[in-house]
Amino acid sequence: xxxxxxxxxxxxxxxxxxxxxxxxxxxxxxxxxxxxxxxxxxxxxxxxxxxxxxxxxxxxxxxxxxxxxxxxxxxxxxxxxxxxxxxxxxxxxxxxxxxxxxxxxxxxxxxxxxxxxxxxxxxxxxxxxxxxxxxxxxxxxxxxxxxxxxxxxxxxxxxxxxxxxxxxxxxxxxxxxxxxxxxxxxxxxxxxxxxxxxxxxxxxxxxxxxxxxxxxxxxxxxxxxxxxxxxxxxxxxxxxxxxxxxxxxxxxxxxxxxxxxxxxxxxxxxxxxxxxxxxxxxxxxxxxxxxxxxxxxxxxxxxxxxxxxxxxxxxxxxxxxxxxxxxxxxxxxxxxxxxxxxxxxxxxxxxxxxxxxxxxxxxxxxxxxxxxxxxxxxxxxxxxxxxxxxxxxxxxxxxxxxxxxxxxxxxxxxxxxxxxxxxxxxxxxxxxxxxxxxxxxxxxxxxxxxxxxxxxxxxxxxxx
Amino acid sequence: xxxxxxxxxxxxxxxxxxxxxxxxxxxxxxxxxxxxxxxxxxxxxxxxxxxxxxxxxxx
Amino acid sequence: xxxxxxxxxxxxxxxxxxxxxxxxxxxxxxxxxxxxxxxxxxxxxxxxxxxxxxxxxxxxxxxxxxxxxxxxxxxxxxxxxxxxxxxxxxxxxxxxxxxxxxxxxxxxxxxxxxxxxxxxxxxxxxxxxxxxxxxx
Numbered sequence: 001x002x003x004x005x006x007x008x009x010x011x012x013x014x015x016x017x018x019x020x021x022x023x024x025x026x027x028x029x030x031x032x033x034x035x036x037x038x039x040x041x042x043x044x045x046x047x048x049x050x051x052x053x054x055x056x057x058x059x060x061x062x063x064x065x066x067x068x069x070x071x072x073x074x075x076x077x078x079x080x081x082x083x084x085x086x087x088x089x090x091x092x093x094x095x096x097x098x099x100x101x102x103x104x105x106x107x108x109x110x111x112x113x114x115x116x117x118x119x120x121x122x123x124x125x126x127x128x129x130x131x132x133x134x135x136x137x138x139x140x141x142x143x144x145x146x147x148x149x150x151x152x153x154x155x156x157x158x159x160x161x162x163x164x165x166x167x168x169x170x171x172x173x174x175x176x177x178x179x180x181x182x183x184x185x186x187x188x189x190x191x192x193x194x195x196x197x198x199x200x201x202x203x204x205x206x207x208x209x210x211x212x213x214x215x216x217x218x219x220x221x222x223x224x225x226x227x228x229x230x231x232x233x234x235x236x237x238x239x240x241x242x243x244x245x246x247x248x249x250x251x252x253x254x255x256x257x258x259x260x261x262x263x264x265x266x267x268x269x270x271x272x273x274x275x276x277x278x279x280x281x282x283x284x285x286x287x288x289x290x291x292x293x294x295x296x297x298x299x300x301x302x303x304x305x306x307x308x309x310x311x312x313x314x315x316x317x318x319x320x321x322x323x324x325x326x327x328x329x330x331x332x333x334x335x336x337x338x339x340x341x342x343x344x345x346x347x348x349x350x351x352x353x354x355x356x357x358x359x360x361x362x363x364x365x366x367x368x369x370x371x372x373x374x375x376x377x378x379x380x381x382x383x384x385x386x387x388x389x390x391x392x393x394x395x396x397x398x399x400x401x402x403x404x405x406x407x408x409x410x411x412x413x414x415x416x417x418x419x420x421x422x423x424x425x426x427x428x429x430x431x432x433x434x435x436x437x438x439x440x441x442x443x444x445x446x447x448x449x450x451x452x453x454x455x456x457x458x459x460x461x462x463x464x
Numbered sequence: 465x466x467x468x469x470x471x472x473x474x475x476x477x478x479x480x481x482x483x484x485x486x487x488x489x490x491x492x493x494x495x496x497x498x499x500x501x502x503x504x505x506x507x508x509x510x511x512x513x514x515x516x517x518x519x520x521x522x523x
Numbered sequence: 524x525x526x527x528x529x530x531x532x533x534x535x536x537x538x539x540x541x542x543x544x545x546x547x548x549x550x551x552x553x554x555x556x557x558x559x560x561x562x563x564x565x566x567x568x569x570x571x572x573x574x575x576x577x578x579x580x581x582x583x584x585x586x587x588x589x590x591x592x593x594x595x596x597x598x599x600x601x602x603x604x605x606x607x608x609x610x611x612x613x614x615x616x617x618x619x620x621x622x623x624x625x626x627x628x629x630x631x632x633x634x635x636x637x638x639x640x641x642x643x644x645x646x647x648x649x650x651x652x653x654x655x656x657x658x659x
């Protein structure tokens with residue numbers, strides 16, 4: 001059947017299915033992040049020593065608690081698929097929204113590429129262990145991305161239900177490792193008193209380690225992206241997000257505790273799969289298998305969530321014509337942003353095949369960081385333009401404006417950390433966003449319908 | 465071991481089939497349905513709005 | 524109140540715009556490779572010498588863990604002696620800070636201008652009409 005062509009007279013519209021519950025929100029948020037506990041966080045140990053990494057874990061934990069609180073409040077009033085992108089559109093303005101949309105798409109697509117590479121590398125490692133050296137990871141990288149894209153294409157409910165199961169397994173694997181390390185008898189397996197050293201680079205090393213401390217939590221803010229598909233979003237998203245950040249704080253602490261009690265910091269700082277190595281040192285083969293599967297599942301869950309979020313951000317930008325409108329389509333049967341999903345497949349694969357993993361990851365982290373900086377500014381404007389008594393919020397975060405200011409301060413520290421480690425990359429990534437912004441103002445904005453940018457039933461903002 | 469080589473080829477083939485399926489479906493959907501309908505979703509058409517209106521959240 | 528009528532973009536323009544943003548991403552991914560200012564100084568590790576666990580400052584327990592991981596003195600020495608250099612170039616730091624602050628300043632300024640247009644079109648030009656309900 002064909003719909004009438006005149007959109008103005010035809011009220012028939014398709015929208016996404018509202019099928020998700022808080023567990024799906026939790027699975028989306030934690031699923032994206034948890035891979036960071038299996039690998040990646042430990043580079044902060046190389047930057048600042050074991051204690052430096054612990055300080056980074058807590059400081060960045062504070063950063064993300066601010067992010068979760070701020071996000072929950074704004075999202076409990078702005079429920080749309082674009083998440084922070086939609087917030088930016090309503091609170092700061094179109095150019096900021098365009099940038100936030102790009103932060104989201106870049107951060108998630110690049111993280112997805114890194115995740116798929118992990119799966120490929122793990123397959124090569126298994127092949128090598130069984131006597132087949134030099135297995136190319138490429139077919140497995142492509143298979144991971146293709147399968148997850150297919151899953152995403154077929155519907156959000158199945159996608160995030162799968163994510164819930166594999167994320168839960170990965171989380172339980174961390175718990176199993178903790179129990180396997182016999183934490184009640186320190187000195188038996190865990191040798192903290194012999195392995196923990198002073199700060200090897202002093203406090204500058206601690207600051208530098210903040211950059212990789214992001215890995216413990218990077219991506220938890222992606223829960224907002226599900227807002228258009230969650231039942232009673234105003235309650236489910238704060239619940240799933242804050243549950244997610246608590247899960248991650250637990251997982252991060254356990255991870256640090258076990259890993260630093262088993263490995264000298266110099267080794268830990270460069271390990272590719274630190275938790276799997278920890279299981280190997282403990283020497284329990286079934287624990288090794290559990291951690292191997294856990295690592296694999298964590299990487300898959302992360303890539304899966306990333307496809308979900310990146311596609312929704314890209315879709316929302318298409319729907320508003322910030323990007324070509326062609327991407328703003330929804331599948332009439334599966335109700336997914338199917339063209340955005342398809343478009344991002346070759347991009348993710350090409351990122352994975354560039355061989356620039358360092359660059360890609362830095363791009364991902366920095367895009368996330370730019371997004372957090374935005375959130376802080378966003379929150380201050382939100383409270384000023386619509387004070388608490390003007391619009392009803394499903395959740396109100398305490399101690400405003402302290403979380404927003406703390407977030408801004410911590411972001412500045414992480415920029416400095418990125419400067420210490422990847423100064424040139426930082427500048428070239430900033431150049432990307434600056435050129436893209438100029439392009440948006442000079443070319444794309446002419447296609448955007450002004451009044452349509454404000455869709456929430458809020459009153460006129462104060463001061464405008 | 466030949467086993468890993470077969471697995472690699474299988475991975476390529478399965479990826480190819482999945483991608484092909486997605487592509488065919490996307491093209492057929494784009495042909496079958498009107499473009500206006502496909503891009504007809506609107507932001508903010510949402511239960512949260514009804515909720516806010518019902519509870520008189522806007523003053 | 525004037526309502527802005529946006530241009531309609533055709534398929535070819537949409538394709539060009541999608542490709543433009545992609546090219547931009549790849550360029551910015553490859554730029555640092557050409558600048559090569561991220562390379563760590565590798566001279567220190569060039570000297571080949573024989574290491575003992577003692578000379579590396581590795582305690583007995585640490586040594587035991589290294590060995591469980593399958594590392595001998597030489598392999599461990601390579602990792603242990605690979606250190607970071609945290610010297611700060613004040614000029615580069617100043618430039619970087621300026622770029623980031625300037626970027627946010629620029630984005631927020633322009634956004635504000637665009638936002639006023641959006642609000643005007645949505646709620647009408649008159650400031651006193653702020654009480655009116657959003658008409659859908």
